[in-house]
Amino acid sequence: MSKLTVDSQYAQLAWSMSKTGVLGYGGGPSVIPLIRHEAVIKYKWMDDDEFGEILAIANALPGPIATKMAAYLGYRQKGVLGSIVAVLTHILPSAIAMICLLSFVEYLSNSAVIQGMIVAVMPVISVMLGVMAYEFVKRAYKGLGKIMVVVFCAISFVMLQLIPLHPAIVIVLFLAYGAVHFKLVDRIKAKNKNNKGETP
Structure with a gap:
């Protein structure tokens, strides 16, 4: 691999993570669709299935989810150094901006302009989260089937x-079930097949 290619991969990580850090208004949940766009759609570092798995694991672990996702993407692409680059470029722009604007916090917190910006960007974030949720539900439908998706959504709603329950507990429970799902399905199918074979 040429030096130019290696450098371009670090540049891609730095640029994509800095954008997600700067444009992610509203905390972790609003950043996830941005990270997905960079990792899955733009640079194709992974597919939606892997992204969904990493998102679930990141949700189950302590700490800011966006930072964990950035660390994983960096590590996946360029190892430990890539992880450091991704995390630093994700958090530094916002951190520097906060430090620089610290003296104006009181003014900005009551500013009609700032409040208007936050209110205006909320529908965009809602649509992005909705699109991402739709993609995940569609993939779950293909893997689990319509009935199981409806049942799991209902169970999740009740639990949450x-x-x-704490979201991490719910995620761990579903991860545990997912680990044995296909084995259970195969056993049920085999049992039904045997019962049909025994029926005179």
């Missing part, structure tokens, strides 16, 4: 909203 009505009980409520």
Whole structure:
């Protein structure tokens, strides 16, 4: 691999992660669609299935989700140094901006312009999250089937909203089920097949 190619990969990591850090208004959830766009659609570092798996694991681990995703993407592309580059370029622009604007925090927090910017960007973030959720549901439908998707969505709603459990616990439970899902399906199919074969 040429030096130019290696340098371009670091540049891609730095540029993509800096954009997600600067444009991710609203915290972790609003950054995820931006990271997905960079990793899956633009640079094709992974497919949606892998991104969904990493997102689930990142949700189950402590700490800011966007930073964990940046660290993973950097490590996946260029190892430890790539992970450092990705994390630093993700957090530094916002951190520097916060430090520089610290003296204006009181003014900006009451600024009609800033409040208007936040309100205006919320619909965009909502649509981005909705599109990403739709893509995940579509892939879940292909893998699990319509009935299981509806059942799992209902179970998730009950666990998260009505009980409520911590999201990390729900994610771990579903990850545990996912690890044995296809084995259970194969056993059920084999059992049904045997029962049909025994029926006179």
